[in-house]
Amino acid sequence: MGRGMKRWMLWLPLAVFALLFAVVAAGLFRPADRTVRSAMIGKPIPNFTLPGMVPGKPGLATATLTAGRPHLVNVFASWCVPCIAEAPQLMRLKAMGVPIEGIAIRDTREDLLGFLRRNGDPYERIGDDQRSAVQVALGSSGVPESFVVDGAGTIVLQHVGDIRAEDVDDIAAAVRNAK
Amino acid sequence: MAALCIALAAPVLADPSTPPAALAYTQLRDPAQEATAKALMETLRCLVCQGQSIADSDASLAGDMRSLVRERIAKGENPASIRAWLIQRYGDYVTYDPPLSAVTWPLWLAPIVLLAVGALLARQSFRRRPR
Known part of the structure; x- marks a missing residue:
């Protein structure tokens, strides 16, 4: 190795350190998005049949979602705190004419009835997903999450977390456009 | 007053009260199948507590996923196809053994x-x- 090469090698550790520092600093100021998104967007809704759990309200099955009308499928639970915050927005979407179907994750009948009494009931149907099986089949990783499903049963949009007031118009438009 | 408030405060429940899935905390009877299931579970990410595998996590979704893995292994499905099925739902993020x-x-x-x-x-x- 020549003299010039050796001098250059002397600075190498510092350069590597500076590079590492820059990478770590960038991660500190712009943390990575840890939201787990479903890989099912653009794919047909999986096959499932969930029994009902509220008197007078049917359960939910794939056939309902492939019958030609777009839907908003809301994955929720009575034990989920953000679902309470989301409830008024779902009532607004219902008032705007959006058909909303519910999938209740690991819920009991009494808890769910209490939740609907306190927070309103925007659901046309509610399916009872005791073992989170349909939730996993949809690629959903928590509650609440909502999926826009078009008339043919293709998932066109996923909303992770509670639907806030500012999201309502976009979601209503996505359902309208999902013929 | 503060003590009274604490005593009266109801805890906010943010976890389901329903019992865990049948095979969430129960091993399969066949030790070879259980070993296969365990090996797969250790390489699947818990989607709630994202640094853990579903074998390590106590989240209810992780329990349901463990049960799903054991049920499918018991039915004779091979681990690669269960992993592929989950990748189809959640993307490569769900596996600690990225393709x-x-x-x-x-x-x-x-x-x-x-x-x-x-x-x-x-x-x-x-x-x-x-x-």
């Missing part, structure tokens, strides 16, 4: 490159100062 792809090739290639650089450096320093 080789355009995004993941540095993960696979980096150790080999580092080993080669190390070998090169070692060879040069030994050559410089021979015993």
Whole structure:
């Protein structure tokens, strides 16, 4: 190795350190998005049949979602705190004419009835997903999450977390456009 | 007053009260099948507490996923197809054993490159100062 090469090698550790520092600093100021998104967007809704759990309200099955009308499928639970915050927005979407179907994750009948009494009931149907099986089949990783499903049963949009007031118009438009 | 408030405060429940799935905390009867299921569970990410595998996590979704893995193994499905099914739902993020792809090739290639650089450096320093 020549003299010039050796001098250059002397600075190498510092350069590597500076590079590492820059990478770590960038991660500190712009943390990575840890939201787990479903890989099912653009794919047909999986096959499932969930029994009902509220008197007078049917359960939910794939056939309902492939019958030609777009839907908003809301994955929720009575034990989920953000679902309470989301409830008024779902009532607004219902008032705007959006058909909303519910999938209740690991819920009991009494808890769910209490939740609907306190927070309103925007659901046309509610399916009872005791073992989170349909939730996993949809690629959903928590509650609440909502999926826009078009008339043919293709998932066109996923909303992770509670639907806030500012999201309502976009979601209503996505359902309208999902013929 | 503060003590009274604490005593009266109801805890906010943010976890389901329903019992865990049948095979969430119960091993399969066949030890070979259980070993296969366990090995797979250790390489699947818990989607709630994202640093843990579903084998390590106590989240209810992780329990349901363990039950799903054990049920499918018991039915004779092979681990690769269960992993592929989950990747179809959640993307590569769900597995700690990422497949080789355009995004993941540095993960696979980096150790080999580092080993080669190390070998090169070692060879040069030994050559410089021979015993």
